[in-house]
Amino acid sequence: xxxxxxxxxxxxxxxxxxxxxxxxxxxxxxxxxxxxxxxxxxxxxxxxxxxxxxxxxxxxxxxxxxxxxxxxxxxxxxxxxxxxxxxxxxxxxxxxxxxxxxxxxxxxxxxxxxxxxxxxxxxxxxxxxxxxx
Numbered sequence: 001x002x003x004x005x006x007x008x009x010x011x012x013x014x015x016x017x018x019x020x021x022x023x024x025x026x027x028x029x030x031x032x033x034x035x036x037x038x039x040x041x042x043x044x045x046x047x048x049x050x051x052x053x054x055x056x057x058x059x060x061x062x063x064x065x066x067x068x069x070x071x072x073x074x075x076x077x078x079x080x081x082x083x084x085x086x087x088x089x090x091x092x093x094x095x096x097x098x099x100x101x102x103x104x105x106x107x108x109x110x111x112x113x114x115x116x117x118x119x120x121x122x123x124x125x126x127x128x129x130x131x132x133x
Contacts, residue, residue: 007043009055010083010126011075015040017123018056025097025120026085026128028054036061054083075124082119082127090132094118097130108132 012018019042022028028044031053039061043053059075060068074080087093090108097120098104105119105127116132 005052007053007055008083009057010122011059011071011080012056012122012124012126013058013072013075014123015042015056015058018042019044021097021100021102021122022054022056025100025102026093027096075126078121078125078127080126082129084129084131086131086133088133090116090118090130093130 010018010022019030022044023030028046030042031045032041032043034041039058040056041061042056044056045051045053058068059071063071071080094108102123103121105121106117108116108118108130110116117129119127119129122128
């Protein structure tokens with residue numbers, strides 16, 4: 001028996017703004033865009049990890065109003081879990097993401113525990129870290 005991660009969800013306020021960050025900044029490609037009423041689920045992926053999708057959706061997508069409101073509150077506070085990506089060209093990807101106008105939280109530095117990494121906020125305030133492979 002084997003197991004692998006298929007999807008990871010990132011809650012965002014504005015799916016289109018998030019697509020620009022994750023596609024244009026990080027270089028992911030849009031693989032699927034599904035709408036249901038006023039909600040959308042957009043799956044992005046990378047040729048480096050085929051079969052793994054990052055799904056963007058708004059706080060109320062697929063949730064009750066109360067749960068969506070709770071997610072919105074957490075998103076607004078900026079306390080949803082961070083997402084960490086790795087790359088073989090941290091400096092290059094840092095500049096590519098910075099060119100999108102994303103908020104830089106930390107420029108590339110060598111961390112005392114090992115990796116060289118940097119950090120941004122996506123357009124919804126989610127922390128995204130990039131680590132050198």
